[in-house]
Amino acid sequence: MAKIKKMCKAAKDDFKENEAAIIEEVSSAKYICRKCLRTASNKKLLCDPKKITSE
Ligand SMILES: [Zn+2]
Secondary structure (H helix, E strand, C coil), rough: CCCCHHHHHHCHHHHHHHHHHHHHHHHCCCCEECCCCCECCHHHHHHCCCEEECC
């Protein structure tokens, strides 16, 4: 699995290099960043994560 920096800080180059990993993060997102509104399955990738699942 490619390494992703914080989703919040992902730039165009990061997307090119880690497209598959980023898409996986977004498609299985469980957290949303309250600052940037980006999403990820791993809250460590967000700067201000909030859980969006209803478990
Ligand atoms: Zn953020």
